[in-house]
Amino acid sequence: MAKETKNENAEVVAEAVSKTELFFTENRTLLLAVLAVLVVACAGFFCWYKFAYQPKKAEALGQMYPAEASFRDMEYELALHGDGNMLGFEQIIADYGKKAGKAVYLYAGICELQLGNNEEAISYLKKYNGKDKILAARSISCMGDAYVGLGDYENALKCFVKAAAKSDNVFSAAYLLKAGVVAEELGQDAKALGYYREIKDKYPQSIEGYDIDKYISRIEAK
Numbered sequence: 109m110a111k112e113t114k115n116e117n118a119e120v121v122a123e124a125v126s127k128t129e130l131f132f133t134e135n136r137t138l139l140l141a142v143l144a145v146l147v148v149a150c151a152g153f154f155c156w157y158k159f160a161y162q163p164k165k166a167e168a169l170g171q172m173y174p175a176e177a178s179f180r181d182m183e184y185e186l187a188l189h190g191d192g193n194m195l196g197f198e199q200i201i202a203d204y205g206k207k208a209g210k211a212v213y214l215y216a217g218i219c220e221l222q223l224g225n226n227e228e229a230i231s232y233l234k235k236y237n238g239k240d241k242i243l244a245a246r247s248i249s250c251m252g253d254a255y256v257g258l259g260d261y262e263n264a265l266k267c268f269v270k271a272a273a274k275s276d277n278v279f280s281a282a283y284l285l286k287a288g289v290v291a292e293e294l295g296q297d298a299k300a301l302g303y304y305r306e307i308k309d310k311y312p313q314s315i316e317g318y319d320i321d322k323y324i325s326r327i328e329a330k
Contacts, residue, residue: 121184172200172208179215188219201232210238214247221250225256245275249283256290265290269303281307288323300326 174194178187192194197216200208217232227252236247252267268287272280284303291300304323311317 133173136327151314172212175200176215179219182222184219184222188216188223210236211243214238214243214250217247221254221257224257229254241276242279245271245279245283248274249286252283252286252290261290261294265294265296278311278314281311281316284311285316285320285323292327297327297330 114268175187175190175197177193178184179197186196188196188198190199195203197212197219201212201216206212213232213236217229217236220229220232221225233251233254235245236244238244238247248267249271252264255261255264255267265287268283268290270284272287275283284307284318288300288303288307291297291303301324304320304327307314307316307320308324
């Protein structure tokens, strides 16, 4: 019985192999053409990546250094627009896009915010999608600041709350405080009190935590 089963299995395998060989024989030309296309595509991608993308990326990063230095010196106008000798973030984005790194949109957005250009700041900050939670939270908070500058307190509140949740560390205290102040501006005292109490409970050692009692008392006294 075992011998018969073994023979049957062997026959099934042999039949499968035969069908496979027949398929390759009948479609040899097509398969070779597909293989050739794949080889050419892979070679083309490799050449593009090595001789076009990588050099352009290195060039973009090189252009970033002077602009970043100006940003650190809080020379936001220079960092954003350049001076003819160095490119600013605005031109770097136009010339290189994300090849300069995701942070270029965060830099440009903060510069616009510092210069009082709130709509432009939001436009840049929305394009930042870095994975670092601290920087992502700061980007969202900066959007909140820009919305405050535009008088759009509803969207500002959403941003500050989102930033606090994204950060989930001591930096969250600053975002929660902003959320509380904006909530008060909207007449949403219960929400504001909740944000202030969250600072007191979760981040008592933060700078905001030291003074949070006065914010809580102000609402409770109403």
